[in-house]
Amino acid sequence: EDQVTQSPEALRLQEGESSSLNCSYTVSGLRGLFWYRQDPGKGPEFLFTLYSAGEEKEKERLKATLTKKESFLHITAPKPEDSATYLCAVGNAGNNRKLIWGLGTSLAVNP
Amino acid sequence: DTAVSQTPKYLVTQMGNDKSIKCEQNLGHDTMYWYKQDSKKFLKIMFSYNNKELIINETVPNRFSPKSPDKAHLNLHINSLELGDSAVYFCASSRPGGVADTQYFGPGTRLTVL
Numbered sequence: 001e002d003q004v005t006q007s008p009e010a011l012r013l014q015e016g017e018s019s020s021l022n023c024s025y026t027v028s029g030l031r032g033l034f035w036y037r038q039d040p041g042k043g044p045e046f047l048f049t050l051y052s053a054g055e056e057k058e059k060e061r062l063k064a065t066l067t068k069k070e071s072f073l074h075i076t077a078p079k080p081e082d083s084a085t086y087l088c089a090v091g092n093a094g095n096n097r098k099l100i101w102g103l104g105t106s107l108a109v110n111p
Numbered sequence: 112d113t114a115v116s117q118t119p120k121y122l123v124t125q126m127g128n129d130k131s132i133k134c135e136q137n138l139g140h141d142t143m144y145w146y147k148q149d150s151k152k153f154l155k156i157m158f159s160y161n162n163k164e165l166i167i168n169e170t171v172p173n174r175f176s177p178k179s180p181d182k183a184h185l186n187l188h189i190n191s192l193e194l195g196d197s198a199v200y201f202c203a204s205s206r207p208g209g210v211a212d213t214q215y216f217g218p219g220t221r222l223t224v225l
Contacts (some may be wrong), residue, residue, distance in 0.1 A: 043201050043219050044216045097166060097205070104152050
């Protein structure tokens with residue numbers, strides 16, 4: 001069964017303290033792995049799509065990487081405005097539209 | 112120039128009532144979705160339409176009925192509301208193409224059933 005597991009559930013960092021969020025997945029044919037950011041009271045905001053193992057993408061302080069079993073979202077020198085819930089989802093090659101979602105990691109960055 | 116918009120943003124109603132949520136996207140996308148996000152933040156797909164054709168219909172009570180008048184609009188009508196329907200409902204859209212198509216979300220509609 002296709003599944004996405006994110007860890008940790010919650011993470012508290014000091015401003016400037018780099019860390020990584022994990023997204024482990026099992027899927028019968030990866031069509032794409034997606035990272036989203038969700039702020040309280042708002043809809044998920046798209047960050048990255050990764051398609052194949054070894055691929056990396058960066059945006060400001062965020063860098064997403066992908067292996068055959070998991071993806072990491074590395075946050076370098078985070079700022080308080082990076083505080084949000086980060087969601088991971090995967091697309092199954094057998095279903096062209098449906099995404100399987102993780103429960104997210106709630107990140108809090110203290111000044 | 113909002114990309115995916117939903118109305119209303121908040122909806123408070125009594126059990127047993129019927130209500131509708133509307134969604135519009137101006138991204139020129141072909142596919143639209145309805146998701147339910149519960150208190151644990153899990154995003155559960157409910158329905159998806161591609162060019163007005165229903166392509167995803169998850170195990171959802173038949174009190175929920177989507178309708179897509181055109182590819183830019185997707186509405187959700189809920190009959191006989193129950194306490195368990197309280198959640199945030201998100202609309203999303205995507206344009207198929209390439210290996211995977213990215214979904215873009217609206218701001219959500221917070222439904223509270225009393």
